Amino acid sequence: MMGSLDALSARQIATGVTRGDFSATEVAQASLDAIASRDGKTQAFLQVSEELALAAAARTDAARAAGERLGPLAGVPVAFKDNMNLVGTRTTCASRMLEPYESAYTATCVQRMLDAGATPLGKLNMDEFAFGSTTDSSAFHPTNNPWDLTRVPGGSSGGSAAAVTAGEVTLALGSDTGGSIRQPASLCGVVGMKPSYGVVSRYGVVAFGSSLDQVGPIGRRVEDVALAMNALTAGGRDRLDATSRDCTQDYLAHLEDPIEGRAVGVIPALLEAEGLAPEVRSAIERAAHKLADAGARIMEVDLPNMASSIAAYYVLASCEAFSNLARFDGVRYGYQEPGCATLAEQSSLSRAHGFGPEAKRRQMLGAYLLSSGVYERYYLAAQKVRTLITADYQRAFAQVDAILMPASPTVAWEHGAISDPAALYLADVYTISNNIAGNCGISVPVGLGTDSGMPIGAQLQGPTFADASLLTFARALERACDMEGVVAPAFVGKGGEL
């Protein structure tokens, strides 16, 4: 026995498999073992793809035996948010609407992880169609925060964050439309990165808000996340996504660069904001001090239009969601209402019974906002706000290399504690502007709350396509805090022995 998967970084696993310290199959078995003993509590998974995992691991082992060069993620256990297509799995988006849908093709981001040698362990729970920040709106079951099972893991990529936090897998992919990677990473105490818009292909990821969606990795270490970024961007621009860019580079290369003399912005008004929990505020202030101790210059900056971001976001995202979800009508795939006499009846009842309440709320909102006469007042106004927010960021990033702020105003809350949708929308205030402007952001765990004992993440945001530089700051923060590689205490050593 070599130890536990809990203790190994992605790079250590890939190196161990490549050297022959252990086989990819043994790693896959250890991950399956951890899932078997831990997922009953977290309920992070919607499907465990045991056959796919063992087959992929066997291929990796065979490739090694044949003397082939293994990928940088050789044998690393990875799982995917269930809005990402993977042939051999169902892609449900945690919705009744797609419950029976078997992926007809594999998403580019998933394929690139597999091409790097990763072992696919399955599909992870989420808010239905990624609408939410708790994962409670999954049509199948909620997911529990590994630090306290009575609490939410955040969302919408709550399954991704919980599975990594509980040590069920080493890496997971999530998607972030308004904070859906960074907020659950923060609430679970792991690293979650939303790359700049266009860095990672969206092809094969079920669209929510096409101009806002971005796929990114969640891991227990900045280094694991950087390794995943290498895999996700390998091969350059995806010709199947017209909005993707060629962002191939070595995201590990500058991780250990000093940040001495570089500028990090803080926004005082954000830290004064009503609704920001004192323990979160003090954690962010401590993080600023630690960056200063590492030599960074802390400067005050402002994003004056951030206050309008939630309103603009819920207009833009709902309009795009209405349009993107129009295809789910029960005609070609997915849930089809039985026994209908007419086409109109079939599509309206399939939609009425296939979608949950939040999915309906967003689509109805979008349908209203796009209707003629209304469109001009809301959609066009929101696009103007988008331009203003983007300009705010450009001004701020002319002064600083990164901006530090919370990812969530509070630590994880108990299931059902917030039932008003509008209150949930307001909690997205720190993450949303980043999607609107299309720049990059990452949440790094900086400690446990002094009141709650729950993990707190600090969010760093960087300029568009400065993703590698952002990772340098994230790594500097990680070095200064004691959360690197942490598995939620209750799960350490529960299965997953290698």
Added chain:
Amino acid sequence: MRRLADVLEDWEAVIGLEVHTALTTLETKMLCGCRLSHDDEPNANVCPICLGMPGALPVPNEKAIESIVMAGLATNCEVMRRSMFYRKHYFYPDMAKNFQTTQGPVAFVMHGHLDLEVSGEGACERLGATVDKRPDGSYVAPIRILRIHMEEDAAKMNHLGGAEGRIGGASESLIDYNRCGTPLIELVTEPDLRTPEEARLFMEKLRQTFLALGISDCSMEKGSMRCDGNVSLRRRGDTHFGTKTELKNLNSFKSLHDALAYEICRQAEVLEEGGAVRQETRHWEPSRRRTVVMRVKETADDYRFFPDPDLAPFDLSDEFVERCRARMPELPDARRDRYMTTWGLRRLDAEKLVADPATASFFEAVAAQVEPSVMPTLVNVMVNLVPAFAALDEAQVASVSGLLAEDALTFAQAREVFELVDGTDADPVRVVDERGMRQSTDADALGAIVDEVLERCESQVQQYHDGNEKVVGFLVGQCMRASKGSGNPKMFNQLLVRRLEA
């Protein structure tokens, strides 16, 4: 109902056209890599993108954008440097995503015009004052083009078990997504057309232009070119527009013309009886020669247009536009003018030859092979004989034209020769010689036959001298019969007249 010509005395028709053209000559669909073909098995050319599978994204076909830019340049449009794709939402299974990818307020190309040359009988439909007419009644009508935008075609639905393939009463509806995602360009004219004849000519000219560009097979029969017409009436001299109706199913030039003519007369009748024209969509029934109501538009449909976030705005560079311009072939108007100046063709003949680019190229290839003196005969053959045959080659047409020009064949015989050689590589000269079809132009031999005929046709000769010159035709026929068809009728005619006048 009154006749069109009478109606147009009192009323001015205001007509606008919307013409959809499928870019059938492209290899792939508009937003995915699927093959463009309507002849394959149903649902053979589909992929996650054109089927609207979860997570699939569109990627625009750059060749389709070249095609639309060329269509714009050929119709004097401005190429818009920045345009976007929009989503147009409606729930129907022929559109897999439940929205159609189309364009918004700014299309790829906008603000063009085509000048129509209107002559002959059809020119009478347009009354003076609104246009400068030439002494012969012909005129040029400049027709403005509002825009040409790109959009994707829908899938084809087959409704089984119901009446006439309609969805009402059908027991099953089958969907063939092969057509789904075919790039279409939609041209919208300003309401500048005034007569059904102008509408027909516009459509013909557009078809010739697109054929020359090679961007579509332009088959109205197969539906790769489809036209809707909007028409309203106003009293002569009025400046405001009347209420318009929209006409569908205009799938031939004749349907387009006849449906507009019918609709103008119908609207005139409604208005003259004190009624009001309703804004509605009407369907042309060619068999019953009338339009019937399809649906009444009371409110505008709300398609919830918004810019497609999956497709970034297009900034067409000067370089791109110049590359398209460089690929532009000679357009029909320029080609027609060249035929008129180079070979002295009559305008009408030149127009007929340039209408189809394949015919024009064929004509030019034959023209390169014949003597200048044969050109008038060749044009006659190209316009009046060749269109009836499927597979004549250039050499065959050149050689038959040569035989005709030297009076070795009659026109009827030329047709017979074409029938014999069509689709083969046979040499017409050999066919003519083998069958003894070559006509004699030997004046002595033919003169002897003429003398013999005049001798036995005394009464006809007398009729001629009494002033009935038409009798010469009868005498030529007699000569032809006597020569067993081998004499040249023109020669016989000349010899007969010479002797009768002697």
